[in-house]
Each structure stands twice: as structure tokens, then as C-alpha cells.
Amino acid sequence: MTDTLIRVRGLSKTYVEGESPRRVLDQVDLDIRRGEFFVLLGRSGSGKSTLLNLMSGVDRADGGAIWVEETQVTGLDERRLTLFRRDHVGIVFQFFNLIPTLTVMENITLPLELGGRARKAAEAQAQALLERVGLGDRGNTFPDKLSGGEQQRVAIARALVREPQLVLADEPTGNLDEETGRNVLALLLELTRGAGKTLVMATHSAEIVPFADRVGQLHDGKLTVRSIDEKRVPTMA
Ligand SMILES: Nc1ncnc2c1ncn2[C@@H]1O[C@H](COP(=O)(O)OP(=O)(O)O)[C@@H](O)[C@H]1O
Ligand SMILES: [Mg+2]
DSSP: OOSEEEEEEEEEEEEEETTEEEEEEEEEEEEEETTOEEEEEOOTTSSHHHHHHHHTTSSOOSEEEEEETTEEGGGOOHHHHHHHHHHHEEEEOTTOOOOTTSOHHHHHHHHHHHTTOOHHHHHHHHHHHHHHTTOTTOTTSOGGGSOHHHHHHHHHHHHHTTOOSEEEEESTTTTSOHHHHHHHHHHHHHHTGGGTOEEEEEESOGGGGGGOSEEEEEETTEEEEEEOSSOOOOOOO
């Protein structure tokens, strides 16, 4: 088993807007280590979501390759991509993306039940996670009755319920006030990096940088990576 969880080589992606092509990722190379907290930093439109979506196989690259462990994600067909995502990747979004017609508990058990887990076992596992994110008594509530911070905690529980090695978070604090955002970051880090999982987070906010192991800055399709020497650990308010 190597130290590297994600290997990106020569990754390119161009979108065509009207007549003119726009090269969002231009021959990007990147290695992300197992257990690392890697922050993707860049202005709005710099390609952060594009890179995350290529890693999870939601979007297709024009050139280059991505491996997650032994799996070449860029070579999978749709069916295998769906299974790869379900079994190996947890995703957290800026706008939470909870299903409004399902309860909190049902939102979290859904990925388990899609994977064939029996209802009772799924609920026990979801309840344990709900308690870890501080919402043990909210399982029967519907998402629209929760605050933004609480919805994001549910979304984190949902992302982690299949125990993926890799968690991708796209501006997970972008829709929260400062203090709530800090608490969500602390929780997310505790449950991922703190548990030996790998967390890749896209953000346009430099405030997250001191907590990262390494930061990749996207600009004009190129990625520049640096290490954070004096790393801080976020604490919950
Ligand atoms: N599906 C798409 N079709 C056309 N252009 C897109 C598409 N998705 C993203 N883009 C463009 O690619 C660029 C990078 O987008 P994105 O990865 O979402 O940036 P970020 O997440 O850093 O804000 C933007 O200019 C955006 O308009
Ligand atoms: Mg984005």
C-alpha cells in the first residue's frame, strides 16, 4: 500500500462557451496523500469544482488521468463510476443537497439502503453518526426545519455513512456564517482527517488555509502546490 491516495496526471478540461474554448484545467499533475487535508484554493471560476467533479467522476476529462488507489477513475464506464462513488467517495456540497421529502434519518440511511443494507442496521449506523455530529435527537425532523449549520452536519453524516476513504467537499462553509462555518470545518476535520481519511476541500476563502496540510492554488488552468508549515487545528466555538 502506497502513501498516495489520489494520483492526477496531465489532467485537462476545456469548456466551450459560445465560440471560444476556455481551458479550465491545463495539464494538471497532483498527488494527494492518504490521510491528508488538501485545500483547493482559487477565485470563483478558477476550476475548483471542475477538479473535484473529475475526481469523483461526475464530470469527464478531455485529457490525462486520475487514479484513486488502484482505480483509474478516468477509465470507468458510467455503471462502474456510480459504484466507485458509492463505495469510495463521500461528497459534501455548499448547498447541502439534502432530499427535502426525506427525514434526516432517511437522508443518511439512503446511501446504505441503496447499497443493500437492511433498514434496521442502516438506522443504527445512521443514529451513531447523528450523535457524533451533535444531532442525535433530530432524526425524525425534515431538513427544512434545520438551520444551515445543522443541515450541513446532516450532509456530513450522509457523506461518511459508508465510511469512504476519500471525502470531497466543495465550499462546505460557503453558505454559513463565520462561526457556524468554523464549527462545521472543525467537525468535518475531526471525522475525516482525525479518522485517517483524506479530505479534499475547495474554497475561495484563504481563512481555511492555516488548517490544511497542503494547498493547491488554481490559476489560469495551472495548479501550484505548497505545504503549510505551521498548521493549526480548528476548535469548535
Ligand atoms: N458545464 C459547464 N459548461 C460550460 N462552462 C462551464 C461548465 N462548468 C464550469 N464551467 C466554466 O468553467 C470555469 C470553472 O468553473 P468551476 O470549476 O465551477 O470554478 P470554481 O468552482 O473554481 O468557481 C468557469 O468559467 C465556468 O463558467
Ligand atoms: Mg465551485
